Amino acid sequence: MEITNNSNCGCSINGCNNRDMALNYWDGKRYCAEHYEILLCGELEMLWRKWEEGDPPNRLRYLIGRYHTEFDRNYDGEHFLTQAIVRDRSFNWEKTKYGAIFTVMRQPLKKGLVYDTWRFDILKMSFTFLRQRKGEEVA
Numbered sequence: 689m690e691i692t693n694n695s696n697c698g699c700s701i702n703g704c705n706n707r708d709m710a711l712n713y714w715d716g717k718r719y720c721a722e723h724y725e726i727l728l729c730g731e732l733e734m735l736w737r738k739w740e741e742g743d744p745p746n747r748l749r750y751l752i753g754r755y756h757t758e759f760d761r762n763y764d765g766e767h768f769l770t771q772a773i774v775r776d777r778s779f780n781w782e783k784t785k786y787g788a789i790f791t792v793m794r795q796p797l798k799k800g801l802v803y804d805t806w807r808f809d810i811l812k813m814s815f816t817f818l819r820q821r822k823g824e825e826v827a
């Protein structure tokens with residue numbers, strides 16, 4: 689992919705005429721939705737490959753949260769993730785063969801502290817809610 693610097697309103701990839709533009713910028717430039725997703729997933733996958741164990745680097749957490757927010761917004765009314773939750777309140781990360789399992793801390797109204805465990809699948813780029821535990825069960 690050759691990136692151009694022209695500042696018209698189209699995609700920054702040279703020769704791309706896709707008019708379906710991404711909602712957000714990548715590295716300060718505008719892209720069509722397709723190229724934007726390729727760039728986001730490309731860096732995410734590169735960082736995931738480098739990550740060996742323990743909590744992943746902040747940039748990887750940020751990109752996983754960003755991907756979820758922008759492309760995989762499955763909100764079932766109770767179990768959900770946001771970009772900030774993945775970036776700032778996730779822990780117990782475990783790298784799996786094709787992704788990761790991680791837990792986030794949330795404090796929904798009337799429920800007290802809860803810990804939600806999620807599986808991220810890097811092949812399908814999908815998120816699956818696994819289980820929820822209440823704060824007192826975790827202490």
Ligand SMILES: [Zn+2]
Nearest residue numbers: 699704720723
């Ligand atoms: Zn494009």
